[in-house]
Amino acid sequence: MNVPVREFRLANGLRVTLSEDHTAPIVAVNLWYHVGSANERPERTGFAHLFEHMLFQGSAHVGANEHFELVQRAGGTLNGSTWIDRTNYYETVPSHHLALALWLEADRMANLLPALTEEKLTTQREVVKNERRWSVDNRPYGTWWERLPALVFPATHPFHHSLIGSMEHLDAAHLDDVAEFFRTYYTPDNAVLTVVGDFDERSTRELIERYFGGIAPGGHRPPLPPTELPSTFGTWLRAVVEDAVALPRLFLAFRIPPHGSPRWYAASVCGSVLGLRRGCRLYRTLMREREIASEISVFTYDLVKGCDLLVIDATARPGVDATTLEREVVKEVDRVAESGVTAPEVARALAQVETDLVAALESAQGRADRLSMLATYFGEPARVNSEPARYQAVTPAAVTSFANEFLHAANRASLVYVPKADG
Numbered sequence: 001m002n003v004p005v006r007e008f009r010l011a012n013g014l015r016v017t018l019s020e021d022h023t024a025p026i027v028a029v030n031l032w033y034h035v036g037s038a039n040e041r042p043e044r045t046g047f048a049h050l051f052e053h054m055l056f057q058g059s060a061h062v063g064a065n066e067h068f069e070l071v072q073r074a075g076g077t078l079n080g081s082t083w084i085d086r087t088n089y090y091e092t093v094p095s096h097h098l099a100l101a102l103w104l105e106a107d108r109m110a111n112l113l114p115a116l117t118e119e120k121l122t123t124q125r126e127v128v129k130n131e132r133r134w135s136v137d138n139r140p141y142g143t144w145w146e147r148l149p150a151l152v153f154p155a156t157h158p159f160h161h162s163l164i165g166s167m168e169h170l171d172a173a174h175l176d177d178v179a180e181f182f183r184t185y186y187t188p189d190n191a192v193l194t195v196v197g198d199f200d201e202r203s204t205r206e207l208i209e210r211y212f213g214g215i216a217p218g219g220h221r222p223p224l225p226p227t228e229l230p231s232t233f234g235t236w237l238r239a240v241v242e243d244a245v246a247l248p249r250l251f252l253a254f255r256i257p258p259h260g261s262p263r264w265y266a267a268s269v270c271g272s273v274l275g276l277r278r279g280c281r282l283y284r285t286l287m288r289e290r291e292i293a294s295e296i297s298v299f300t301y302d303l304v305k306g307c308d309l310l311v312i313d314a315t316a317r318p319g320v321d322a323t324t325l326e327r328e329v330v331k332e333v334d335r336v337a338e339s340g341v342t343a344p345e346v347a348r349a350l351a352q353v354e355t356d357l358v359a360a361l362e363s364a365q366g367r368a369d370r371l372s373m374l375a376t377y378f379g380e381p382a383r384v385n386s387e388p389a390r391y392q393a394v395t396p397a398a399v400t401s402f403a404n405e406f407l408h409a410a411n412r413a414s415l416v417y418v419p420k421a422d423g
């Protein structure tokens with residue numbers, strides 16, 4: 001698959017990526033702001049996620065929740081998401097409603113603050129607090145989202161604290177704090193706008209210039225605290241959590257090279273050999289043969305600054321204790337590090353990775369999100385066409401070398417959930 005990519009930059013710094021595809025009469029608009037929980041002050045965590053909600057509460061020319069109403073009435077879909085180092089907003093609409101989607105994004109980029117009120121802040125703060133209760137505090141294993149980063153990143157590191165934020169910090173948020181956060185980070189020179197689908201390039205460029213060109217760029221953005229870390233943990237880190245859960249669960253994390261760096265691709269393939277779908281090692285040995293685990297997966301955080309994380313997530317079968325679960329998972333990891341991987345395993349992993357890469361690009365919004373990500377992190381949206389080759393260059397020897405260097409005992413962090421003793 002060869003994805004057409006055109007890009008340009010407005011005078012105010014907004015980076016624009018375009019990819020025409022006339023297969024279906026739809027168009028996807030995807031806007032990435034290069035801000036996430038890593039940019040928050042230690043005493044004001046949760047602002048990036050709070051803003052994901054606030055940006056749907058209206059702007060100077062759009063009423064509260066009207067953004068949703070206008071897109072849905074046009075037959076479109078929309079949403080937003082927040083991560084450690086980015087926040088994104090996106091719409092998919094019929095092609096003839098492209099101007100609407102672009103205008104809505106431009107209006108809240110330019111004119112959110114005039115519509116910002118204490119009442120809206122209070123309402124959305126309560127929504128976020130309820131989301132925290134539902135997804136973290138009162139959900140089995142839900143605290144892993146904040147416990148794992150706290151375990152693997154030092155307290156002074158910008159990735160250490162909770163993405164969703166603490167109740168105390170959310171309660172302490174003032175309207176002036178929120179306005180300052182918006183003025184600092186939600187600016188055209190800190191954003192990537194991607195349009196994918198059934199559109200005309202010339203008229204789309206004109207729309208983007210008309211709606212976004214007059215928005216003033218931002219001022220000074222404070223730099224992140226240092227993100228550089230040693231290549232490994234240096235020791236086996238551990239945290240055990242007694243929780244209201246029925247089964248033990250293990251999150252076994254390893255520090256690995258940053259996402260997109262040359263050695264990261266070997267790390268990604270190694271993770272696929274271990275935990276991608278039913279043919280992987282961990283599924284085959286721990287779920288099917290030994291019946292140790294009931295669920296198992298392996299994933300990366302995809303962090304581009306400092307280092308990334310490779311994480312094995314394993315839930316025990318009924319009757320299997322946490323000690324047994326961890327021991328058996330570690331045994332399989334040791335086997336990879338000591339004996340290496342085989343050529344058939346790597347070939348299988350590469351085939352599945354490439355299938356996933358292509359599948360992610362099949363939808364207009366999936367392609368738009370990928371292009372926004374590559375433009376934001378690497379300044380190179382056209383890299384989408386060379387990603388398969390980067391994976392295909394990974395050899396069994398490279399995966400084995402990665403495993404030897406990064407999967408050893410001095411580069412492990414175990415977050416273990418165990419049922420409370422009182423049941």
